[in-house]
Amino acid sequence: MGKTSVKELTRILCIALLVLGLTAIVNGQGRGGGGGRPAGAGHGSGGGVDRGLGNAGIRSGGRSDGGLETASDRSRGRSDDGLDRARNGGNHDASLSPKELNRFRGIAHKLNTTPEALQTQFLAAHALNPDLNFGQFVAANVVSDNLGGSHPNITSGAILAGLQSGRSLGQTLQDLGLSKSEAKAAKKRAENQIKHDGR
Numbered sequence: 001m002g003k004t005s006v007k008e009l010t011r012i013l014c015i016a017l018l019v020l021g022l023t024a025i026v027n028g029q030g031r032g033g034g035g036g037r038p039a040g041a042g043h044g045s046g047g048g049v050d051r052g053l054g055n056a057g058i059r060s061g062g063r064s065d066g067g068l069e070t071a072s073d074r075s076r077g078r079s080d081d082g083l084d085r086a087r088n089g090g091n092h093d094a095s096l097s098p099k100e101l102n103r104f105r106g107i108a109h110k111l112n113t114t115p116e117a118l119q120t121q122f123l124a125a126h127a128l129n130p131d132l133n134f135g136q137f138v139a140a141n142v143v144s145d146n147l148g149g150s151h152p153n154i155t156s157g158a159i160l161a162g163l164q165s166g167r168s169l170g171q172t173l174q175d176l177g178l179s180k181s182e183a184k185a186a187k188k189r190a191e192n193q194i195k196h197d198g199r
Contacts, residue, residue: 107194129164135194139169140156140160140163143186144158158172162175169183170187173186
């Protein structure tokens with residue numbers, strides 16, 4: 001076979017694979033038979049967190065009437081806050097009070113950003129990992145800021161991805177190439193900076 005026929009054969013093979021791939025994609029569209037609820041649609045009437053609360057007292061013979069009040073009293077209002085967050089669909093747009101934002105002004109300055117910008121970045125990261133808390137997020141950013149110069153693969157995104165996969169900060173740093181003692185030292189340094197700068 002000459003060079004020309006090998007090139008033509010390769011080109012035809014690539015085109016055939018492309019056509020097969022596109023055919024598979026096109027055939028897969030629209031499958032599933034429908035019948036499901038549209039995205040974002042609730043369950044029945046009055047869905048969500050409050051579903052059934054209106055008639056819970058009737059159905060339980062009055063036993064549940066004081067339940068929410070008791071929970072609120074015993075948790076000093078935290079259960080009310082949790083219900084409000086759940087009613088808002090888990091959105092944490094107002095999750096940090098001005099006092100909480102102020103706590104991170106020093107860290108924000110160290111990272112060359114504002115507390116509000118940190119919160120915005122946190123909300124984006126939290127959307128990907130609902131288990132992520134603001135402290136973990138700040139620690140990931142401080143550690144990446146500290147180590148990024150000497151370890152370019154240690155970025156806040158890489159650390160957040162490790163946390164999202166269920167690894168701890170120390171485990172993630174080890175996964176990214178640090179020894180156990182280096183990871184421990186990096187974590188301790190970040191904690192001290194957050195404590196000192198986040199007053």
